[in-house]
Amino acid sequence: MLGSRSTLLWLLSLPVIVFTAFFLMPLAVVLISSFTTGEGDFTLMQYGKVLLDSYHWQVIITTFRIAILSTLICVLLGYPLAWYLVRIVKWRTWRRACVILLILPLFTSNIVRSFGWMVLLGRSGLVNDALRGAGLIDRPIKFLGTETGILIGMVYILLPFAVLTIGNALAKVDPALEQASRDLGADPARTFFSVTLPLTMHGVLAGGIIVFSMAISAYVTPALLSGGKVTVLAMLAFQQYSTVFDFNFGGALSITLLVFTMALIGLATWLSRLGTAAEKAA
Amino acid sequence: MTMRMVIRVIALLTLGYLLLPLAVVIGGSLTRTKFLAFPPQGVTLEWYQVILNDPTYIKSFGISAILALAATTISIVIALPAAIAIARHEFRGKAALSALLLSPLVLPHIVIGAALLQYGASIGLVRNFAALLVGHVVIVTPFVLRSLLPQFSPEQLSLEEASRDLGAGAWSTFSHVTVPQIRAGLVSGAIFAFITSFINVELSIFNTTSDLNTIPVQLFNYVQYSVDPSIAAVASLTILAAAAAIILIDWLIGLDFLSDK
Numbered sequence: 001m002l003g004s005r006s007t008l009l010w011l012l013s014l015p016v017i018v019f020t021a022f023f024l025m026p027l028a029v030v031l032i033s034s035f036t037t038g039e040g041d042f043t044l045m046q047y048g049k050v051l052l053d054s055y056h057w058q059v060i061i062t063t064f065r066i067a068i069l070s071t072l073i074c075v076l077l078g079y080p081l082a083w084y085l086v087r088i089v090k091w092r093t094w095r096r097a098c099v100i101l102l103i104l105p106l107f108t109s110n111i112v113r114s115f116g117w118m119v120l121l122g123r124s125g126l127v128n129d130a131l132r133g134a135g136l137i138d139r140p141i142k143f144l145g146t147e148t149g150i151l152i153g154m155v156y157i158l159l160p161f162a163v164l165t166i167g168n169a170l171a172k173v174d175p176a177l178e179q180a181s182r183d184l185g186a187d188p189a190r191t192f193f194s195v196t197l198p199l200t201m202h203g204v205l206a207g208g209i210i211v212f213s214m215a216i217s218a219y220v221t222p223a224l225l226s227g228g229k230v231t232v233l234a235m236l237a238f239q240q241y242s243t244v245f246d247f248n249f250g251g252a253l254s255i256t257l258l259v260f261t262m263a264l265i266g267l268a269t270w271l272s273r274l275g276t277a278a279e280k281a282a
Numbered sequence: 283m284t285m286r287m288v289i290r291v292i293a294l295l296t297l298g299y300l301l302l303p304l305a306v307v308i309g310g311s312l313t314r315t316k317f318l319a320f321p322p323q324g325v326t327l328e329w330y331q332v333i334l335n336d337p338t339y340i341k342s343f344g345i346s347a348i349l350a351l352a353a354t355t356i357s358i359v360i361a362l363p364a365a366i367a368i369a370r371h372e373f374r375g376k377a378a379l380s381a382l383l384l385s386p387l388v389l390p391h392i393v394i395g396a397a398l399l400q401y402g403a404s405i406g407l408v409r410n411f412a413a414l415l416v417g418h419v420v421i422v423t424p425f426v427l428r429s430l431l432p433q434f435s436p437e438q439l440s441l442e443e444a445s446r447d448l449g450a451g452a453w454s455t456f457s458h459v460t461v462p463q464i465r466a467g468l469v470s471g472a473i474f475a476f477i478t479s480f481i482n483v484e485l486s487i488f489n490t491t492s493d494l495n496t497i498p499v500q501l502f503n504y505v506q507y508s509v510d511p512s513i514a515a516v517a518s519l520t521i522l523a524a525a526a527a528i529i530l531i532d533w534l535i536g537l538d539f540l541s542d543k
Contacts, residue, residue, distance in 0.1 A: 008367055008371050008373055010363075012364065012379070014363060015360045018419065018423075022416045022419070027393075029397060029401045029404075030396065030397045030400060030401075077296050080292040081297070083289055084289055084290060084294075085293070088293070100525075100529070103528055104304065104524055105304070108524045109520065110481070111483060111502045112501070113303055113304075115505050115517055116303025116307045117303050118505070119306050119307075119318055119320060120302065120303060126320060213388045216390070219484050220483050220484065224502075237392060238487075241396045242488070250396060254392075257390055257392075261390060265388055
């Protein structure tokens with residue numbers, strides 16, 4: 001056992017040292033400075049500035065609205081696409097091509113992808129031209145600098161994560177269970193809602209959590225597609241560090257973002273555990 | 283049968299939605315016009331020539347590549363022993379340790395970047411290559427760890443025991459028996475780590491300067507002020523590089539994992 005102890009020490013020393021020195025310590029510095037004044041005295045003023053100000057609440061609410069809508073749309077679009085890839089496509093080469101197409105955006109930076117949308121969503125971009133050509137609108141819709149534009153770009157960037165996690169869950173469902181449901185006289189909708197969906201719910205939740213945690217902390221996409229007219233929490237925090245140089249207030253904004261993110265991930269994880277427990281009990 | 287058609291239509295439209303921006307970027311990079319036009323007007327490779335002759339792009343590209351390579355290598359050195367400890371040993375605080383090492387996956391990168399900037403300022407670790415590297419190591423290590431952990435199974439222990447019984451030393455057993463069994467996870471983890479580092483903006487942006495710039499940060503700064511075909515050409519090159527990487531992965535480990543068979 002002594003040998004095992006020293007092996008363990010040897011294995012863990014480097015990861016623990018690196019993550020303590022360059023991850024925990026920096027976060028601790030931010031946490032401490034969020035509770036201090038510029039002169040180094042203890043204060044709750046920084047959080048007061050964040051939480052007692054209606055502008056900041058507006059930013060927090062906008063951030064959440066965008067993140068929640070992105071997550072919902074990703075799941076609602078991602079489920080049919082995952083279904084299509086797992087259940088409908090029979091031609092292997094085509095499925096492989098689709099998977100490559102799904103993963104390709106993940107391998108290119110947010111900027112390149114957001115940049116594509118900047119071109120598409122402009123006043124005389126392809127989207128407005130197409131809508132006008134189809135006679136659906138008279139004058140161009142303003143996408144850039146609005147939440148709609150940010151949402152289009154965010155869903156685009158986060159959708160592959162939802163499709164891949166839901167698809168993985170769907171591929172593991174035993175078809176015999178669905179067959180049994182049909183044999184017992186359930187129609188396809190009933191089979192879907194009482195057999196397939198519950199069996200893939202953990203994938204939906206896992207995908208939802210990934211998408212949400214990335215959406216709430218996204219910086220590049222909102223920064224590029226907002227044109228400075230819509231502000232999210234990550235942009236506000238970045239401003240404090242890059243242009244205002246108020247590390248104390250920036251710290252409070254960062255910690256606020258961190259706490260909200262962790263709280264929602266915690267809530268979603270708790271809900272999914274509750275769901276699994278209920279399933280087992282039933 | 284009609285539901286099937288509806289799903290098919292939604293799926294194909296969604297795939298189109300995923301393809302469209304990439305098509306616009308690649309298409310726009312070929313235009314003959316001075317402004318970014320899609321569909322392109324005429325076809326030329328002139329914009330590629332412009333950027334390939336621009337030393338700042340070549341330099342940023344080199345910095346990004348070296349940074350990603352270094353961060354990936356170091357992250358393997360950190361994640362491999364951690365994975366062995368978590369998969370093979372029982373110890374107090376194991377859950378806390380794996381949560382700590384995986385947490386950069388879900389924490390806002392902009393917060394990690396800001397924290398490293400403020401902390402780094404106190405120890406002189408700012409706006410240099412080491413500062414960039416440290417941050418990238420922290421955010422890519424979880425990717426390697428996450429793909430390594432499922433590769434360990436109890437059955438491997440008896441193989442390793444057999445190797446030792448046959449007289450192989452600890453190191454020889456590790457490199458000839460353990461590593462080949464976890465290779466798939468190591469390769470995919472390393473690829474994800476490399477890509478994550480290579481496309482990062484949120485962390486790098488705090489520590490880059492005009493002399494020390496990564497390609498995504500340079501693109502980000504440029505795109506905020508102007509959009510022209512040369513930037514589309516740089517973006518297209520990154521898309522082509524990504525496509526090459528994916529085809530390589532598909533060839534190495536196979537990507538047909540959504541099959542229900």
